[in-house]
Amino acid sequence: MTTAYSNRAKAFLLLPMVVWLIAFLLLPYVFIFAQSLMKSDAFGNVVVEFTAESYIKIFTSKLYYATLLKTLMMSCLVAVSCVIISLPLCYFIAFKVQSESRKTMLYTLIVLPFWVSYIVRAYSWKIILGQFGILNGFLLTTGLITEPLEIILYSDFATIICLVYILTPFVAIPMYTALEQIPKSLVEAAKDLGAGSLTTFFRIIIPLGLPGIISGATFALVLTMGDFLAPILLGGPNTLFISNIVQNLFGTSNDKPLGSAVGIVILALIVLVLEVSTYFEKKYSSFKSS
Amino acid sequence: MPILTLSNIEKYYGTSYVVKNLNLAIEQGEFLTILGPSGCGKTTTLRMIGGFELPTSGSITLKGEDISGLPPYKRHVNTVFQNYALFPNMNVEENIAFGLKQKKGSEKMSQNRIQSRVEDMLAMVQMSDFRKRKPQELSGGQQQRIAIARAVANDPDILLLDEPLGALDLKLRKQMQIELKSLQKRLGKTFVYVTHDQEEALTMSDRIAVMNAGNLEQIGTSNEMYYHPATPFVAEFIGESIKFEARAKKTQNDGSALIDVGTMSFPISGKTHKNPLREGQKVVVFLRSEAIMLHPANTNTDAAFKGVIGDIIFVGSTRKYRVHIGNEITLTALETTLGAPQYAVGDEVQISWSADDCSVFEL
Amino acid sequence: MRRIFTTGSAALVLAFIYLPLLTIIWYSFSAESVNSFPIKAYSLEWYKVMANDESLLRAVGNSLRVAFFSTVIALFIGVPATFALHKFDFIGKKLLERIVLMPITLPGIVTGVAMLSFFPKIGVELSLVAVGIGHITFLLAIVVTQLLSRFKRLDPNLEQAAYDLGATPLTTFFTVIIPNIRTAIIGAALLCLVLSMDEIPVTFFLIARDNTLPIEIYGMMRRGITPEVNAISTLIFLATIVILILSLRFSRKTND
Ligand SMILES: Nc1ncnc2c1ncn2[C@@H]1O[C@H](COP(=O)(O)OP(=O)(O)O)[C@@H](O)[C@H]1O
Ligand SMILES: [Mg+2]
Numbered sequence: 001m002t003t004a005y006s007n008r009a010k011a012f013l014l015l016p017m018v019v020w021l022i023a024f025l026l027l028p029y030v031f032i033f034a035q036s037l038m039k040s041d042a043f044g045n046v047v048v049e050f051t052a053e054s055y056i057k058i059f060t061s062k063l064y065y066a067t068l069l070k071t072l073m074m075s076c077l078v079a080v081s082c083v084i085i086s087l088p089l090c091y092f093i094a095f096k097v098q099s100e101s102r103k104t105m106l107y108t109l110i111v112l113p114f115w116v117s118y119i120v121r122a123y124s125w126k127i128i129l130g131q132f133g134i135l136n137g138f139l140l141t142t143g144l145i146t147e148p149l150e151i152i153l154y155s156d157f158a159t160i161i162c163l164v165y166i167l168t169p170f171v172a173i174p175m176y177t178a179l180e181q182i183p184k185s186l187v188e189a190a191k192d193l194g195a196g197s198l199t200t201f202f203r204i205i206i207p208l209g210l211p212g213i214i215s216g217a218t219f220a221l222v223l224t225m226g227d228f229l230a231p232i233l234l235g236g237p238n239t240l241f242i243s244n245i246v247q248n249l250f251g252t253s254n255d256k257p258l259g260s261a262v263g264i265v266i267l268a269l270i271v272l273v274l275e276v277s278t279y280f281e282k283k284y285s286s287f288k289s290s
Numbered sequence: 291m292p293i294l295t296l297s298n299i300e301k302y303y304g305t306s307y308v309v310k311n312l313n314l315a316i317e318q319g320e321f322l323t324i325l326g327p328s329g330c331g332k333t334t335t336l337r338m339i340g341g342f343e344l345p346t347s348g349s350i351t352l353k354g355e356d357i358s359g360l361p362p363y364k365r366h367v368n369t370v371f372q373n374y375a376l377f378p379n380m381n382v383e384e385n386i387a388f389g390l391k392q393k394k395g396s397e398k399m400s401q402n403r404i405q406s407r408v409e410d411m412l413a414m415v416q417m418s419d420f421r422k423r424k425p426q427e428l429s430g431g432q433q434q435r436i437a438i439a440r441a442v443a444n445d446p447d448i449l450l451l452d453e454p455l456g457a458l459d460l461k462l463r464k465q466m467q468i469e470l471k472s473l474q475k476r477l478g479k480t481f482v483y484v485t486h487d488q489e490e491a492l493t494m495s496d497r498i499a500v501m502n503a504g505n506l507e508q509i510g511t512s513n514e515m516y517y518h519p520a521t522p523f524v525a526e527f528i529g530e531s532i533k534f535e536a537r538a539k540k541t542q543n544d545g546s547a548l549i550d551v552g553t554m555s556f557p558i559s560g561k562t563h564k565n566p567l568r569e570g571q572k573v574v575v576f577l578r579s580e581a582i583m584l585h586p587a588n589t590n591t592d593a594a595f596k597g598v599i600g601d602i603i604f605v606g607s608t609r610k611y612r613v614h615i616g617n618e619i620t621l622t623a624l625e626t627t628l629g630a631p632q633y634a635v636g637d638e639v640q641i642s643w644s645a646d647d648c649s650v651f652e653l
Numbered sequence: 654m655r656r657i658f659t660t661g662s663a664a665l666v667l668a669f670i671y672l673p674l675l676t677i678i679w680y681s682f683s684a685e686s687v688n689s690f691p692i693k694a695y696s697l698e699w700y701k702v703m704a705n706d707e708s709l710l711r712a713v714g715n716s717l718r719v720a721f722f723s724t725v726i727a728l729f730i731g732v733p734a735t736f737a738l739h740k741f742d743f744i745g746k747k748l749l750e751r752i753v754l755m756p757i758t759l760p761g762i763v764t765g766v767a768m769l770s771f772f773p774k775i776g777v778e779l780s781l782v783a784v785g786i787g788h789i790t791f792l793l794a795i796v797v798t799q800l801l802s803r804f805k806r807l808d809p810n811l812e813q814a815a816y817d818l819g820a821t822p823l824t825t826f827f828t829v830i831i832p833n834i835r836t837a838i839i840g841a842a843l844l845c846l847v848l849s850m851d852e853i854p855v856t857f858f859l860i861a862r863d864n865t866l867p868i869e870i871y872g873m874m875r876r877g878i879t880p881e882v883n884a885i886s887t888l889i890f891l892a893t894i895v896i897l898i899l900s901l902r903f904s905r906k907t908n909d
Binding site: 185186189196204207208286 | 341342369372376377378
């Protein structure tokens with residue numbers, strides 16, 4: 001039926017979005033890529049002169065590469081924590097809850113926080129972890145400590161907990177979808193052949209759910225790598241993620257070429273992570289190849 | 291002693307029952323088929339034997355031991371699942387070895403023994419060349435073989451099969467029926483086989499258990515099912531019959547009688563019913579298409595009825611005639627196309643059947 | 654035993670997800686001026702403070718305006734384009750599909766600084782307008798993903814029947830196709846509203862003096878913990894749930 005539409009009609013439908021994306025998405029990306037290859041003068045003005053200076057700086061100056069590494073490690077930590085936290089819940093809903101309506105209800109409960117404002121969810125941990133917060137109050141009343149702990153809030157720990165909290169739904173959603181797709185008969189077949197719950201879990205459910213787990217973990221990894229708010233809101237003076245560096249370079253430090261370069265490096269890393277994860281998702285997907 | 295006994299098994303989901311007061315004794319080495327229409331509780335029964343569902347009440351004993359409460363992985367029973375349930379993350383070999391690797395304690399098998407057992411299984415189902423394939427890379431029939439090999443590998447006391455051929459096309463299904471039956475004979479294993487296909491049940495089984503709406507209607511050999519159905523349901527379900535209501539007359543001590551349908555009547559022998567019939571009793575009569583014989587109108591027979599050919603349907607090597615007798619009865623007769631005289635629509639024919647060849651139940 | 658373990662750990666995780674949110678709601682009724690535990694007195698004090706906070710109310714207004722206009726424009730640009738993506742094959746289609754998703758696959762901060770650097774060069778000064786343009790750009794990704802899956806489920810015969818009865822492509826688009834995916838469009842619109850209202854990373858870099866709501870709250874949190882944030886957070890949470898229930902309603906109808 002394609003013939004029913006003239007080329008002009010197609011252009012009419014498609015062109016506004018194409019133009020928009022070029023003007024407001026593609027060109028900005030091209031622009032910072034170009035900017036990352038320039039340098040700035042003493043006043044922070046961008047000097048049009050092509051050089052790889054910024055990139056060299058990133059990979060030779062400890063502040064940059066060490067922060068990059070730390071962010072990567074933190075991201076992995078967050079991703080793994082999210083997986084560990086989501087797995088029991090998703091497994092429970094997918095395999096242990098019998099009634100369909102209860103499944104839907106529980107799944108909705110997982111998805112719901114996904115829609116609640118980032119800032120609100122981050123803020124909740126300030127109340128819980130604060131100097132006079134619930135955790136300290138609780139520890140004081142139980143007599144486990146005598147002075148409120150100040151180091152809980154404003155630390156790497158607080159940042160990680162907050163990110164894990166915020167990103168858990170991102171991990172749980174694809175994970176649940178994957179687990180739910182595993183035919184129940186496979187689980188029964190495993191039991192039929194003499195496998196107990198643990199063997200079934202590790203030999204059947206985990207391998208078959210792997211694509212969903214990978215895709216969830218990738219979400220958490222990528223979103224942590226790009227996060228700069230949690231470290232500001234909950235992190236300590238030394239909690240600095242690579243994105244905070246970008247933010248500073250575009251703000252107080254005012255070195256836009258260097259900031260752009262760091263941004264491009266983050267981008268490249270994320271694209272790499274996404275590619276690797278897509279590769280493994282495909283490799284471990286047992287159902288689609290049939 | 292039977293190898294497996296189901297005693298007074300009931301299964302309720304909420305307040306509605308799926309299996310009701312089921313008693314079944316299965317003998318060592320027999321091929322028992324549970325046959326019944328879709329939704330009658332066959333799968334549920336099989337799943338209770340396998341341990342995937344617990345009966346609401348009643349007990350299951352395997353080799354004299356009560357296994358009612360045991361989880362599936364502690365029962366010496368294996369299942370060939372309806373859609374095979376082969377593990378897609380494992381290749382053929384790994385699938386077959388899976389159960390063997392689960393054995394623990396004194397039963398634990400060495401790597402070598404597992405390997406040789408897998409070889410034997412692959413050879414048994416003639417799939418040795420496919421050992422490294424993933425299940426998704428096999429055809430339906432090949433997956434079927436692997437599913438059987440995997441279930442047999444553990445050397446279960448009983449093999450449970452839930453409509454294992456349901457997904458295959460007709461030709462392959464026929465071939466697999468023969469293979470399965472000969473495999474069962476070779477292994478000498480007890481098979482409990484579930485199907486809704488009566489032809490399949492009749493060809494393969496030593497005994498058939500017919501279920502209807504959660505009740506066991508009859509259990510017996512193919513012959514018994516076919517020639518001596520115990521209930522109207524079985525008579526109607528097995529084979530192709532016409533059914534009509536009638537009245538019994540002139541009942542004799544040997545059980546024989548005359549059956550009155552409208553203005554016509556025909557004799558029946560004592561073999562066609564269990565309980566003696568009373569004079570004038572209302573009955574329901576089942577008459578198999580295969581039992582009906584047609585004769586050209588001009589031949590000299592003692593046939594009771596005359597009829598007219600309504601229409602003709604070709605079913606492979608047989609012809610199915612629909613024959614009207616007066617306005618009251620329409621029969622279906624099955625005749626082979628070879629040899630027998632052939633009729634055209636509108637032909638007058640004579641119709642007969644033997645006094646043994648129908649089933650009569652009191653109404 | 655094992656059953657208790659799985660059920661227990663599932664319950665724990667649910668608690669982890671919901672206790673923090675419930676904490677905010679609980680603390681929003683505290684009468685005290687610090688978030689201390691245990692709460693000694695309850696009141697609606699902080700809701701009153703919030704209702705009189707001029708700059709907060711302005712931020713709410715700004716956010717609503719940005720969300721509304723961004724959503725409308727994203728739909729106007731996105732729905733026809735999604736239809737074209739669904740319907741036609743053209744050179745660069747795969748590329749276009751990838752580009753449109755960039756704002757949700759790539760980190761917001763990079764998109765943010767890219768726009769921050771580029772927009773002034775084409776005369777878009779940092780302002781709520783710039784924020785709106787930024788939002789539209791990532792909302793397009795939402796519109797396209799949400800509606801593409803809906804278009805795929807639309808019976809192609811509907812459209813052919815319309816042509817068969819003599820309708821032009823344009824008439825068909827507006828009288829047959831759009832009405833049939835109406836619920837999906839409404840669902841996508843609600844989603845866009847929520848996402849725009851919550852957006853921070855891009856907004857953060859494009860904002861001038863007029864704050865959006867999350868940026869205003871961010872500022873309040875930076876200045877020190879004020880329990881006023883509890884009250885506004887509670888309201889945001891409730892509003893989100895209402896919108897979510899609405900959008901679930903619509904997406905469910907779509908599936909029927
Ligand atoms: N988990 C369940 N909950 C409620 N009803 C069920 C459940 N499983 C099966 N049934 C019902 O039990 C009846 C028998 O099912 P089944 O044993 O699968 O029949 P069959 O295998 O003979 O087709 C069906 O009517 C089915 O709807
Ligand atoms: Mg069944």
